[in-house]
Amino acid sequence: MKTYELVVPCHFGLEAVLKREIYDLGYEISRVEDGRVSFQGDAEAVCRANIFLRTAERVLIEVGRFRATTFEELFQGIKALPWEDYIPVNGKFWVKKASSIKSKLFSPSDIQSIAKKAMVERMKQHYDVEWFAEDGAPYPVRIFLLKDEVMVTLDTSGDSLHKRGYRTLTSKAPLTETLAASLLLLTPWRPDRILVDPFCGSGTFPIEAAMIAAGIAPGMNREFTAEQWTNLIDRKLWYECVKEAEEMIHTDVKVDIQGYDIDGDVIKAARENAKRAGVDHLIHFQQRPVAELHHPKKYGFIVTNPPYGERLEDKADLPKLYGEIGAAFRGLDSWSMYLITSYDEAERYIGRKADKNRKIYNGMLRTYFYQFMGPKPPRRSVRDTAGGDE
Known part of the structure; x- marks a missing residue:
């Protein structure tokens, strides 16, 4: 070939x-x-x-x-x-x-x-x-x-591959699906660890995380320009690849993925998007401000895209907001936090210097991916893992 x-x-x-x-x-x-x-x-x-x-x-x-x-x-x-x-x-x-x-x-x-x-x-x-x-x-x-x-x-693609087909409803400053997936894959998060996005907006981080956990291929429910190129690609190859993708799905996976937002209408839209992606049963969405973020579990992950204050009138609210993020994070024992923002005083108001900081362009906007690392969970002994679910 x-x-x-x-x-x-x-x-x-x-x-x-x-x-x-x-x-x-x-x-x-x-x-x-x-x-x-x-x-x-x-x-x-x-x-x-x-x-x-x-x-x-x-x-x-x-x-x-x-x-x-x-x-x-x-x-x-x-x-x-x-x-x-x-x-x-x-x-x-x-x-x-x-x-x-x-x-x-x-x-x-x-x-x-x-x-x-x-x-x-x-x-x-x-x-x-x-x-x-x-x-x-x-x-x-x-x-x-x-x-x-x-x-x-x-x-060969046509529409950009970030258009998975599930997100018809978006919030004011949505993160593209491809960028959300990239940032998740940059973290050490795995499906057996809790993940919370306290500024979930249209649900992109939780939905992409759930799709990763369930093995759902991102492009299996959309069309591509090259599907029409029968002179170059036999149509049966597309069917075979979709079949391969279908065989890799395991939607019965046990996960703890949560998305919060202060706006109830946005949460409703996120639920609709998750339903279209086939992962609504894997995500708990809730209307909740970041100040009320707390969780009894250890070794969890916050992965989020908080407001940047791109409009001048919103800038004044950022010190308080990022202070609340920092306070919530300090209350989560042994958690890690990863957030993308263009706000250059994020670390100051969170109250901690990031362990890593990666410069990333979100469209034309220069942003930073701040990485606050928590401790690794202790290794489970063979006795803990053998037959644990029986």
Whole structure:
């Protein structure tokens, strides 16, 4: 089966999490760049990456790379690529997006226009036609320029992979599903440990945690552009990958995942989202302010996305709010806390310096992932674990 160089974008700063996911799927990493990871894979790998990767933004097939400092070099470079190997004569093809960083060619609209013309010229010669109906399957192209190196790709995903299909109702400042999954996978949380999000909003952290615990593949209930590419990917491969995903689900898993929010309407929306994701029975949602966060269990996790105070009128409330977060955390014996925020005085008002602090871009917003580590739970003896549930 033909193999491709598959390029998988992710949140900037979280490449290591995506690398681990790709390794766990059974593929070897060929390249790591800022905000993306590449690996070799066949048509089945395209399906599996789209369905199983929790932290990927989309899955791209690399058509080619070359240097270009002039529009003529860009035109000739695009024209030299074997488009006929990917796009049939009736395929609908266009440059969905062009981005340029530190390159002499920097106008996205000009890059898009010239690339399309070059593709048409190449395919006119190959198919011996003067005009394309473009009434077949869609083949969106994405082009990236970095320091005058051009990477040309086909987008197999369509809608970004953060659109799992469960979140139709969102709160004011939602965290994307892919970012929430990435941050959860950065922590040492495991499904046998309690997890609480005291600012759960539309429920993204608890829902992603429950999906991880239950083995629910993030992409199994949505569609992908490449499902229509029957010239490249046999449709039965998609069915086989979904079947593989279905066989990995264990929704009877025992977990303690909780989501709180001060807004009752938001909690209602979170419950609806969890129901659509098939994990509502695994999460306890409750209307509750962070000041009332307490729990008798030990060695739990807080993973949360508290308000940042992006609006000036909200900034004044942040010292009190982050003080309440700190007080609640101090009252939880042996717990760990992980929170993402752009508020630069978070540690001051929480009352403790984070053990680790990771800079992460949430869209265009620079945020910090503060990691306050609690002690590890004692190892269970063999006698404790053997037959404990009998």
